Amino acid sequence: MSLDFLPVSREDLARQGIGQPDFVYVIGDAYVDHPSFGPAVISRVLQAHGYTVGIISQPDWKDPASVQTLGEPRLAFLVSAGNMDSMVNHYTAARKHRSTDSYSPGGEMGKRPDRAAIVYCNLIRSVYKKVPVITGGIESSLRRLAHYDYWSNSLRRSLLMDCGADMISYGMGERSIVEIADALAAGLPVSALTWIPGTCFKTKDRSALDGAVILPDYEELVADRKQYAESFRVQYENTDAFSGKKLAEPYGTVFVVQNPPSRPLSTEEMDDVYSLPYTRRAHPMYDAAGGVPALREVLFSLTSCRGCFGGCSFCALTFHQGRTIQVRSHESILEEAKALTQDPEFRGYIHDVGGPTANFRAPSCAAQMKRGVCKNRQCLGTDPCPNLEVSHKDYVRLLRELREIPGVKKVFVRSGIRFDYVMLDRSDEFLTELCRYHVSGQLKVAPEHVSDHVLACLGKPGHDVYLSFVERYNRINKKYGLKQYLVPYLMSSHPGCTMKDAVKLAEYVRDMGVMPEQVQDFYPTPSTISTCMYYTGLDPRTMKPVYVPRGAHEKAMQRALIQYRDPKNRKLVEEALREAHREDLIGYGPKCLLRPATEAGRGKSGAHKGRARETGKKRRSR
Numbered sequence: 001m002s003l004d005f006l007p008v009s010r011e012d013l014a015r016q017g018i019g020q021p022d023f024v025y026v027i028g029d030a031y032v033d034h035p036s037f038g039p040a041v042i043s044r045v046l047q048a049h050g051y052t053v054g055i056i057s058q059p060d061w062k063d064p065a066s067v068q069t070l071g072e073p074r075l076a077f078l079v080s081a082g083n084m085d086s087m088v089n090h091y092t093a094a095r096k097h098r099s100t101d102s103y104s105p106g107g108e109m110g111k112r113p114d115r116a117a118i119v120y121c122n123l124i125r126s127v128y129k130k131v132p133v134i135t136g137g138i139e140s141s142l143r144r145l146a147h148y149d150y151w152s153n154s155l156r157r158s159l160l161m162d163c164g165a166d167m168i169s170y171g172m173g174e175r176s177i178v179e180i181a182d183a184l185a186a187g188l189p190v191s192a193l194t195w196i197p198g199t200c201f202k203t204k205d206r207s208a209l210d211g212a213v214i215l216p217d218y219e220e221l222v223a224d225r226k227q228y229a230e231s232f233r234v235q236y237e238n239t240d241a242f243s244g245k246k247l248a249e250p251y252g253t254v255f256v257v258q259n260p261p262s263r264p265l266s267t268e269e270m271d272d273v274y275s276l277p278y279t280r281r282a283h284p285m286y287d288a289a290g291g292v293p294a295l296r297e298v299l300f301s302l303t304s305c306r307g308c309f310g311g312c313s314f315c316a317l318t319f320h321q322g323r324t325i326q327v328r329s330h331e332s333i334l335e336e337a338k339a340l341t342q343d344p345e346f347r348g349y350i351h352d353v354g355g356p357t358a359n360f361r362a363p364s365c366a367a368q369m370k371r372g373v374c375k376n377r378q379c380l381g382t383d384p385c386p387n388l389e390v391s392h393k394d395y396v397r398l399l400r401e402l403r404e405i406p407g408v409k410k411v412f413v414r415s416g417i418r419f420d421y422v423m424l425d426r427s428d429e430f431l432t433e434l435c436r437y438h439v440s441g442q443l444k445v446a447p448e449h450v451s452d453h454v455l456a457c458l459g460k461p462g463h464d465v466y467l468s469f470v471e472r473y474n475r476i477n478k479k480y481g482l483k484q485y486l487v488p489y490l491m492s493s494h495p496g497c498t499m500k501d502a503v504k505l506a507e508y509v510r511d512m513g514v515m516p517e518q519v520q521d522f523y524p525t526p527s528t529i530s531t532c533m534y535y536t537g538l539d540p541r542t543m544k545p546v547y548v549p550r551g552a553h554e555k556a557m558q559r560a561l562i563q564y565r566d567p568k569n570r571k572l573v574e575e576a577l578r579e580a581h582r583e584d585l586i587g588y589g590p591k592c593l594l595r596p597a598t599e600a601g602r603g604k605s606g607a608h609k610g611r612a613r614e615t616g617k618k619r620r621s622r
Contacts, residue, residue: 004016004279005031005033005055005279005283005284006031006033006043006047006053006054006055007021007054007055007070008031008054008055008056008057008283008285009069009070010069010070010071012054013054013070016052018052018054020071020072020073020074021052021053021054021070021071021073021074022046022051022052022053022073022074022075022181022185023046023051023052023053023054023073023074023075023076023077023078023181024053024054024055024056024067024070024071024072024073024077024078025039025042025043025053025054025055025056025077025078025079025080026056026059026067026077026078026079026080026120026124027039027055027056027057027058027079027080027081027082028058028080028081028082028086028103028112028116028117028120029057029058029080029082029083029103029104029112029292029294030057030058030103030104030105030111030282030283030286030292031055031057031282031283031285032103032281032282032283032292032294032295033278033279033280033281033282033283034278034279034280034281034295034298034299035273035274035276035278035280035303036083036298036301036303037083037294038080038083038136038137038138038173039055039080039082039137040278041174041273041276042078042080042136042173042174042177043055044276044277044278045174045177045178045273045276046177046178046181047276048272048276049178049181049182051075051181051185053078054070054073056069056070057283058104058111058112059120059123061112061113061116061119061120061123064123064126064127066123067120067123067124067127068127072128072131073131075132075181075184075185076131076132076133076134076180076181076184076190077124077128077131077132077133077134078134078135078136078177079117079120079121079124079133079134079135079136079137079140079165080117080135080136080137080139080140081112081115081116081117081120081137081138081139081140082103082112082116082137082139083103083137083138083294084103084138084139085138085139085142085525085526086112086113086114086115086116086117086139087114087115087149087150087151088523088525089101089103089112090109090114091151093520093521093522093523093555094521094552094555094556095150095151097109100293102292102293102294102297103292103293103294104292105282105286105289105290105291105292106286106289106290106291106293107290107293108289114151115139116139117135117137117139117140117143117159117163117165118159118162118163120135121133121135121163121164121165122163122164124164125163125164126164132166132167132184132190133164133165133166134165134166134167134168134169134177134180134190135159135163135165135167135168135169136168136169136170136173136177138316138320139159140159140165140168140169140170141168141170141171141319141320141527142316142319142320142525142526142527143156143158143159143526143527144158144159144160144168144170144200144256144258145158145200145215145235145247145249145256145258146158146218146221146228146231146249147526147527148228148524148526148531148532148534148535149526150523150524150525150531150534155218155221155222155228155535157218157251158200158202158249158251158256160200160201160202160256161202161251161254161256166190166191166201167180167190167193167199167200167201168199168200168201169198169199170198170199170200170258170261170320171198171261171262171319171320171321171322172198172262172265172306172320172321172322173198173262174262174265174269174273175197175198175262175263175265176196176197176198176199176262179196180193180196180199183196194208194257194259195259196259197241197259197260197261197262197263198259198260198261198262199259200256200257200258200259201256201257202254202255202256202257203254203255203257204253204254204255206255208255208257209246209248209255209257211245211246212245212246212247212248212257213234213238213245213246213247213248214248214250215231215234215235215247215248215249215250216228216230216231216249216250217249217250217251217252218249218250218251225535225536225537225538226536226538226543228532228535228536229532229536229538229540229543230540230543231249232529232532232540233540233541233543234247235247235319235527236318236319236529236540237375237376238260238375239261239318239319239322239323240261240322240323240324240372240373240375241260241261241262241263241264241322241324241372242263242368242369242370242371242372242373243371243372243373243375244260244261244372245260246258246259246260261322264307264322264324264326265326266326267326267327267328267329268329270306270326270327270328270329270332271328271329271331271332274303274328274332274336275332275335280299280343281295282295297351298351298352299345299351300340300343300346300349300350300351301350301351301352301353301414301415302333302336302337302340302350302352302353302354302402303328303354303355304327304328304333304353304354304355304358304361304395304398305325305326305327305328305354305355305356305357305360305361306321306325306326306355306356307321307322307323307324307325307326307355307356307360308321308323308325308355308356308357308360309323309324309325309360309363309364309373309378309379309380310356310357310360310379310380310381310418310421310459311323311378311379311380311381311382311459312381312458312459312460313457313458313459313528313529313530313533314458314459314491314494314522314523314528314529314530314531315528316525316526316527316528317356319527319528320527321356323364323368323373323379324363324368324369324372324373325360325361325362325363325364327361327362330397330398330401333353333398333402334401334402334405337350337402337405337408338405341405341406341407341408346407347409348407348408348409348410349409349410349411349412350402350408350410350411350412351412351414352412352413352414352415353398353399353402353411353412353413353415354413354414354415354416355415356415356416357415357416357417357418357421358395358413358414358415358416358417359392359395359413359417359418359421359422359430360418360421361392361394361395361398362389362391362394363389364379364380364385364387364388364389365379365385365387365388365389366389367387378459380418380420380421380461381459381460381461382455382456382459382460382461382462384420384424384461388424390421390424390425391425392422392425392427392429392430393429395430396429396430396433399411399413399433399437399438400433403437410437410440411437411438412438412439412440413434413438413439414444416444416445416446417434417443417445419445419447419465419466419469420460420461420465420466420469422469422472423465423468423469423472428472428476431472431473431476432476432480435473435476435477435480435482435484436480436482439484441483441484441485442484442485442486442487443473443484443485443486443487444486444487444489445466445469445486445487445488445489446460446488446489447460447463447466447488447489447490448460448489448490448491448494449463449490449491449494449497449501449505450463450504450505450508451463451497451501451504451505453496453501454494454496454497454501456496457494457495457496457497457530457533457539457546458491458494458496458530459529466488470486473486487516487517488512488516489516489520490505490509490516490519490520490562491519491520491521491522492505492519492520492521492522492555492558492559492561492562493521493522493549493554493555493558493559494522494530495522495530495533495534495539495546495547495548495549496533496546496547496548497547497549497558498547498549498580499549499554499557499558499576499579499580500580500582502557502558502561502562502576502580503561503576503577503580503582503585505561505562506561506562506564506573506593507585507591507593509562509564510564510591510593515563515564515565515566516562516563519559519562519563521555521558521559522534522555529541533546533548534548534550556572557572557573557575557576557579558576560572560573560576561573561576561593564593564594570594573593573594574586574594574597577593577594
C-alpha cells in the first residue's frame with residue numbers, strides 16, 4: 001500500500017517534488033483512493049506509466065478559482081462527474097431530490113452540480129482556453145452520443161457538444177488514457193488524437209469519418225423517435241471491441257465521432273491494475289466529516305471480474321464495461337484478501353467477491369475472444385444461446401481458497417448472482433457451496449417481474465426459470481438444515497408493463513406472504529435499451545411497439561400494488577384494481593388484496609385481516 005495520496009494542494013505538490021503536474025483530475029466525488037472508484041484507478045494507472053496527477057475534488061462550480069488550485073497541468077485536465085451519473089446521484093426515479101450523497105464527505109448532499117461533467121468542463125475552459133480537457137467516467141460515457149434525458153424529458157445532444165471538453169474517454173479507460181497521455185507527451189495536439197479506441201471526438205473534417213457508419217443527424221432524431229430507436233440499435237450493435245465499427249453522429253457541419261471500444265484487459269493487465277499502490281482510504285481531509293459513506297460498502301470487498309453478458313435491458317453495462325467478461329487471477333485476488341486481514345478495521349468478514357455479476361468468471365463462449373460477441377443475439381437473457389459455456393468450477397475454487405485464508409471468518413457473495421445461469425448448470429456444486437458458506441440468512445436475487453412478456457422487455461428469463469430456482473434453492477437449504485430465504489428485487493412501471501401485469505405481480509407478492517422491501521420504480525437512465533423503449537415506445541431490438549407507463553400517477557399505482565399491504569397505498573391500489581377491472585381482488589376472500597372501503601374506513605388494515613394473520617404465520621415460519 002502507498003503511504004501517500006496523490007497531491008490535492010500546492011503544498012502536496014511541493015512535498016512530493018512536483019513542480020507542475022502532468023494532469024489535473026477534477027472529480028465530482030470525494031477523493032477516495034480505492035480501486036472501486038474510477039478516478040483512483042485512472043490516476044494510479046497514469047502514475048504507473050510515469051505521469052504525475054493532482055486531484056481537485058468537488059470544486060466550487062460557481063468559482064473559477066476552484067479549478068486553479070493546482071495550477072495549469074502540463075498535458076491536460078481530466079474530468080469525471082464521479083462513480084455515478086450526477087443526475088441519478090441527485091434525483092430519485094420520481095424526480096425528487098435525494099437527501100444524502102454517499103460519495104460526498106459525511107454523506108452531505110449538494111457538493112456537486114447537476115450535469116457535473118458539463119459544468120466542470122465549461123468551468124475549466126472559462127479559465128484555461130488552450131489546455132486539453134478530456135472527460136470520462138460513467139456520466140460522460142453514457143452521454144457520448146445523443147441520448148434521452150429523463151430529467152428534462154428531452155433528447156439531448158452528445159455531451160461533447162455542450163461542454164468545453166476536447167475528447168471523451170468512454171468505458172473502462174485504462175488503455176485509452178495511457179494512449180492519450182503518451183500522444184500528448186510526444187507533442188501531438190489534442191485535435192490530432194482521432195484514432196484511439198475507446199474515445200470520442202468532434203470534428204468538421206470529413207476525412208476523419210473514413211470507415212465510419214454515419215448515424216442520422218441530431219435534428220432528424222429529435223423529429224422522429226423511430227429514427228432514434230434505429231440509431232440506438234446501431235450503437236448497441238457496435239459496443240464490442242472486436243466487431244464494433246466507428247460511428248459518426250452529425251450536428252450540422254460538426255460530427256461527433258465514436259471510435260470502437262477499447263480491447264478488454266487480459267487477466268495479467270487486470271492484475272496489474274489492482275496491484276497498484278492504492279491507500280484504500282478516503283483522503284484524511286474528510287475525517288472530521290465522518291469519512292465517505294460509499295467506501296464502507298466496498299472497503300472489505302473484492303472485485304473478481306468486470307463486464308456482463310446478462311443482457312438486462314435496463315442496465316447500461318453493455319455501453320460502459322461491455323459484454324466480455326474480464327477476470328483477475330486467483331493469485332491477485334488472494335493477495336488482496338490477505339492484505340485485508342492486516343487492516344486494523346478488518347473483523348474477519350469479506351463482504352463480497354464479484355463484480356457486475358458475481359458468478360461470471362469467463363467469457364460466455366470461446367469465440368468471443370476471436371470475433372467478439374454476437375451483434376444480433378444475447379448470450380443469456382430471455383433465450384440463452386446454445387453456445388453458452390456454463391461452469392462455476394473456477395468461482396467455487398476461488399471461494400474455497402478465500403475461506404482458507406487465516407483470519408477470514410466468512411466470505412459473503414453480495415454483488416448478485418444470475419439465477420438463470422445457475423439453472424443452466426446441471427451440477428448443484430455451486431449453489432450448495434453458496435448456501436452452506438456464502439449466504440447469511442438471505443440471498444438477494446433479481447427476478448424483477450412475473451409476467452413473461454414484461455420479462456422479455458426486461459431481457460430476463462421467463463418466470464418459470466425463477467420458480468425452478470426457488471425450488472432448487474429451498475431444496476438445498478432444507479437438505480443442510482439451513483433457514484435461509486430469498487429476497488427478490490422487483491421492478492414496477494418498466495416498459496411493457498400494463499396495469500394488468502402490475503396486478504399479476506401484486507398477486508405473486510400476496511402468494512409469497514411477505515411484502516418486499518426492495519421495490520424499484522423503473523428509472524430511465526441514459527443509454528439503456530429500456531430507456532430507448534421509454535422514450536420511443538419501440539423496442540429497438542425488434543422495432544415493435546411497446547406499451548409504456550409514463551405518467552407519474554400510473555407509475556405510483558404500479559409501485560403501490562407491489563406494496564399493497566401498506567395502508568398509505570390503499571387509495572392507489574384500489575384505483576389500480578378498478579382500472580385493471582380486477583374488483584374481484586377487493587373483498588373478504590383469501591385471495592383478495594383489499595377489504596371493501598367501508599371496512600377499511602373503520603381503522604382496519606387495507607388487507608384482509610385473516611390474510612394478514614396468515615401472512616404473519618408464513619413470515620415467522622419462513
